[in-house]
Amino acid sequence: xxxxxxxxxxxxxxxxxxxxxxxxxxxxxxxxxxxxxxxxxxxxxxxxxxxxxxxxxxxxxxxxxxxxxxxxxxxxxxxxxxxxxxxxxxxxxxxxxxxxxxxxxxxxxxxxxxxxxxxxxxxxxxxxxxxxxx
Amino acid sequence: xxxxxxxxxxxxxxxxxxxxxxxxxxxxxxxxxxxxxxxxxxxxxxxxxxxxxxxxxxxxxxxxxxxxxxxxxxxxxxxxxxxxxxxxxxxxxxxxxxxxxxxxxxxxxxxxxxxxxxxxxxxxxxxxxxxxxxxxxxxxxxxxxxxxxxxxxxxxxxxxxxxxxxxxxxxxxxxxxxxxxxxxxxxxxxxxxxxxxxxxxxxxxxxxxxxxxxxxxxxxxxxxx
Numbered sequence: 001x002x003x004x005x006x007x008x009x010x011x012x013x014x015x016x017x018x019x020x021x022x023x024x025x026x027x028x029x030x031x032x033x034x035x036x037x038x039x040x041x042x043x044x045x046x047x048x049x050x051x052x053x054x055x056x057x058x059x060x061x062x063x064x065x066x067x068x069x070x071x072x073x074x075x076x077x078x079x080x081x082x083x084x085x086x087x088x089x090x091x092x093x094x095x096x097x098x099x100x101x102x103x104x105x106x107x108x109x110x111x112x113x114x115x116x117x118x119x120x121x122x123x124x125x126x127x128x129x130x131x132x133x134x
Numbered sequence: 135x136x137x138x139x140x141x142x143x144x145x146x147x148x149x150x151x152x153x154x155x156x157x158x159x160x161x162x163x164x165x166x167x168x169x170x171x172x173x174x175x176x177x178x179x180x181x182x183x184x185x186x187x188x189x190x191x192x193x194x195x196x197x198x199x200x201x202x203x204x205x206x207x208x209x210x211x212x213x214x215x216x217x218x219x220x221x222x223x224x225x226x227x228x229x230x231x232x233x234x235x236x237x238x239x240x241x242x243x244x245x246x247x248x249x250x251x252x253x254x255x256x257x258x259x260x261x262x263x264x265x266x267x268x269x270x271x272x273x274x275x276x277x278x279x280x281x282x283x284x285x286x287x288x289x290x291x292x293x294x295x296x297x298x299x300x301x302x303x304x305x306x307x308x309x310x311x312x313x314x315x316x317x318x319x320x321x322x323x324x325x326x327x328x329x330x331x332x333x334x335x336x337x338x339x340x341x342x343x344x345x346x347x348x349x350x351x352x353x354x355x356x357x358x359x
Contacts, residue, residue: 002228002259010146017140027137031146038262038288085287086320095323104145114136 003039006105007047011055014110023112029062030109034102035069036085044105069102150264154231157266162356166246167349170267172289174282175255177275178299180208181332182341183250187215189342194247199237201229201254208252216250217241228259231266247349257282261289269348271295276303280314283321290321295328297341302331 010031018026033041041064049059069082073089074096080089087097145151161168171179183198190196198218200208209220219237221229234251251267253260272293274282277300283290290296296318298311315327326344330337 002262005226005230006146006262009150013142013146013149017142021138021140023138036288036291038258085284085291087291087323088320095319104147107142107144107146109142110140112138112140114138116136 003043003047004051006039007044007051010048010105010107011051011057013107014057015055017110018112021112021114023114025113026057026061026110027113028111029057029107030065030111031062032065032067032106032108034067034104034106036082036099036103037105039105041066065108067102067106069099071097071099073097147262147264150231154264154266157231157235158268161249161266162268162352164245165349165353165356166249167269167345167352168249168251168265168267169269169271169345170260170265171250171252171271171273172257172260172293173255173273173275173299174257174278177255177273177278178332179252179255179273180211182273182297182299182330182338183212183252184215185330185332185335185338186250186342186345187212189338190248190345191215194346195245196248196250197241197244197246198250198252199234199241200252201233203227203254217244223254227254227256228263229253229265230263234265248345257286257289261286261292268352269294269345271297273297273299274314274318275300276307276309276311279308280310281317283314283318287321290318290325293322293325295341295344296325297337298327298329299332301329301336302334 014026014029033039033044045062045064048062052059070079071082072079073092073094075094076089076092078089078091088095089097173179187196196216198212198216199221200218201221201223202208203223203225206220209218212218219240221233221237251265270293272289274296298314311329318325328337328341330341
């Protein structure tokens with residue numbers, strides 16, 4: 001269940017972004033979860049649903065895109081989907097591969113909302129999402 | 135109200151990875167090879183470390199940080215052979231770098247040749263956490279079945295060394311070493327494989343020699359002592 005600690009890390013980063021951009025609310029968080037990230041997307045979502053209310057985030061703010069594992073062959077340059085975690089080039093059977101996607105959890109983007117252009121962020125709103133480090 | 139989309143496109147573990155890389159660099163500078171052990175519960179991590187500590191301890195300084203959910207039994211077992219600090223995770227299923235750094239502080243200033251970090255018995259979560267190790271070693275015991283690699287690809291993909299433990303039980307269990315090694319190498323072709331029996335010592339010296347070579351390489355790269 002390390003999904004909880006990853007979501008905790010995600011929320012910390014999102015909060016830093018919100019403060020850095022003087023926004024009062026986080027509308028959406030877009031995350032890509034790779035097939036070999038070692039993260040179960042459903043558990044990631046449920047960890048988010050569990051932790052988000054504590055930082056005044058709507059549980060519907062999280063958008064997860066699952067990313068297939070793909071690699072490129074260093075010998076023949078073929079790019080292919082790694083099926084059943086078999087790291088062998090289907091073209092030349094070489095095992096010298098570079099994984100090009102699907103190994104990590106990536107924070108793709110964050111949608112933020114500001115009260116109005118040019119005005120400073122409300123201090124109270126600024127505090128709403130501040131979380132103490134565990 | 136105005137809305138703004140901030141593009142980030144960054145691995146959410148990037149900061150942790152950077153912290154792990156910094157820890158690794160510090161340990162390299164001290165000439166300490168950090169070895170992270172992963173396995174299912176009961177595969178024999180502590181038994182392997184007891185055997186390795188007896189072997190390596192004659193010529194090298196080593197210490198063990200051992201993760202467990204609830205008890206300090208593993209540290210007690212290791213204490214006769216090497217300084218050991220138990221990291222009790224209180225229910226957490228894996229170790230994190232912060233816990234390792236705190237436990238290392240408890241050990242005090244020691245010029246170690248090897249620091250072993252035994253993770254909580256689990257082949258899922260620990261695989262996703264870089265503890266600042268130079269070497270990740272995965273133990274697979276003959277009692278677990280030779281089809282484990284394909285079931286836990288992340289753990290095998292991120293390891294450099296595979297120890298096949300409890301080989302004394304091979305005559306009694308339906309475990310094919312060849313099948314297990316082939317399955318593991320489909321996931322990670324570079325795996326260095328060591329069949330070991332920690333109880334009678336078979337394979338332990340070979341694994342320790344491998345660790346010494348890995349440390350020699352580290353020292354060469356670091357231009358160190």
